[in-house]
Amino acid sequence: MEDSVEDFLREVTTSKTEVIPAVSDDLFEKLLQDLDTPTPVQSTPSQLKTEDDEFITAFVEDVKRTAIVNSDLPVAPVVDSSPVVSADETIxxxxxCARTIHAHDQGCAYVGITPREVLLTTGQRKVAKLWDIETGASKGMVIKExxxxxxGGLGKVYKEGSLLFVKTKQATICPDCEGFGTNSEKGERFLAAKLSGDGNTLITSSLDKQIKVWNVRTCKFTTAIVxxxxxxxxLAISGNGKVISYVMQNRTIVVYNLEQQQETAKLKRNxxxxxxxxxxxxxxxxxxTEEGNINVCDVTTAVPPMNVRGHQNGIMAVALSQDGMLAVSGCRDGQVRVWSLSTGNLIHTFSHHLAPISALAIxxxxxxxxxxxxxxxxxIWHLGRGQLLDSFTHAxxxxxxxxxxxxxxxxxxxxSLDSTVKVWRSF
Ligand SMILES: [Zn+2]
Structure with a gap:
């Protein structure tokens, strides 16, 4: 039984490594070199050169001098003079807190919201559940215990082969659940999970070196990427659910197109x-990165990537805005910074957290x-005005x-690791 599964996985692996990159080798090399060349990366504040960086250093020194970090400080040093977003007074x-859901006993590792206002939550390395955001009622499970x-619960596994030079896929009954789709000892466990912006696709990465793709609407496993x-x-998945990206061994980044079923870029970082x-x-x-650097790269063109020393300490979370204009980064020292992707400049520094940042969303x-x-x-912050709108010390x-x-x-x-998922609304 075990051998047949291993054979199957090996075959899948072999077929997947033969993908033809959509991006040329030259471009791969270019991206690789660009990423590895520490262009504007400065290792210590004293080496900072640009006006922006001096401003950041001065600001950091100011914060250090005041000793207490609070919202009364000038939290928004506008380094970039051109407004990226207009302040909207209606915000x-x-x-x-509109709702609290006790979602997973051992702590919640992830939450996503579909455009139809369904919450997707995962427990620590297992189980993905759906919830009605209005009522908090359970709406089913994508991955069960x-x-x-x-x-993946399908009850069958596919073996790829060829018949008269035509690629074939043969379905056989799953050897580990005998077709029932359930196995209490070999239940699905994963390290990371992400929901696509359109709410249709959930991806999970598991210890067996696979990324599994799940259809959220049908609550079914669809495919695996080795x-x-x-x-x-x-893991990361694009808003349209077509492209995923993943990081291996903290240094290798792979971009994979789900529609084309092929790797489109592979980058390495120091x-x-x-x-x-x-x-x-x-x-x-x-x-x-752990060194406080922020990298932005366009995987479709050879435009040199943005590579800046964004923080004095390790970066714990990053997020892109939906319009692709802004990036935010959260640091171990509690600071959150907002960056313009068109200029690479720092727009705001937000200081109100007293502990390392662990999550961000625009x-x-x-x-x-x-x-x-x-x-x-x-x-909760206003990105246009650079203001703290509201804060909850014990959210x-x-x-x-x-x-x-x-x-x-x-x-x-x-x-949160406190087992709950909370819904927050403005009023
Ligand atoms: Zn099975």
Whole structure:
């Protein structure tokens, strides 16, 4: 039994490594070199050269001098004089917790919101559930506790072969669940999960070096991508659900097109990647590193990537705005920074968190940002005005692990290790 599964996986692996890159080798090399060339990366503040960076340093020094970091400080040093987003006076200042869902006993690792206002939550390395955002009622499960990990609950596995030079796919009964789709001992377990912006696709990465793709509407496993040579520890999926990106061994980034079923780019970095996001169209990658660097690269063109020393400490979370104009980064020192992707300049520095940032999300209106930290604090910011709109010191009693933004721009959902998922609305 075991052998046949291993044979099957080996065959899948072999076929997947033969993909033809849609991007030329030259471009691969170019991207690789660009990423590895530490262009504007400065290792210490004293080496900072540009005006922007001096401004950042001065600001950081100011913050250090004041000793106490609070919202009364000039939290928004506008380095970039050109307004990227116009201040919208209609945005509400006040937010409230509209709903608390006790979602996963061992803590919630992830939350996403579909455009139809359905919440998707995952537990720690297992189970994906759906919830009605209005009522908090359960709307089913995409991955159950005992979903057979070998076949994703389908009850059958596919073996690729060829007959008279034509590629064939032969379905056989899953050897680990005998076709029932459930196996309590070999239940599906995953390291990371992400929901696409259109709410249709969930991707998970598992220890067997696979990324599994699930149809959220039908609650069914659809396909698996083998991530040789290592497990994908970080995942990102584009808003349209067509492109995914994953990080292996904290250094290798792979971009994979789900429609074409092929790898479209593979990049390597010298630094230790700690977080990743991908733009709505799947063209722009945003990476944060342990060294405090921010990388932005367009995987479809040879435009040199943005590579800046964004923070003095490790970056814990990054997010891109839906319009692809802004990037935000959250640091171990509690600071959140907003960057213009067109100029590479720093727009705002937000200082209100007292603990490392653990999650970030920008609303689809590109005006509102939510930040969460490991002490359970939630802050909501106006990106245009550079202001703190509202903050909740004890939004959760444990680490905020993920934040999702609702389509209306007035809703955020937070997931926490305290077992709950909360829905926040402006009023
Ligand atoms: Zn099975």
């Amino acid at each position: 509400s200042q006040l937010w409230r 005992d979903t057979c990990s070998t076949c 991530t040789e040579p290592a497990v994908a520890s970080m 630094g230790i990647i700690t977080c990743i996001d991908i733009s709505y169209d799947g063209n722009i990658l945003l990476l944060g 609303a689809p209106d590109n005006l509102t940002l939510a930040s969460g930290s490991i002490d359970g604090m939630l802050c 959760h009693t444990d680490r905020i692990t993920a934040i999702a933004a609702g389509a209306d721009g007035q809703t955020f959902a937070t997931a």
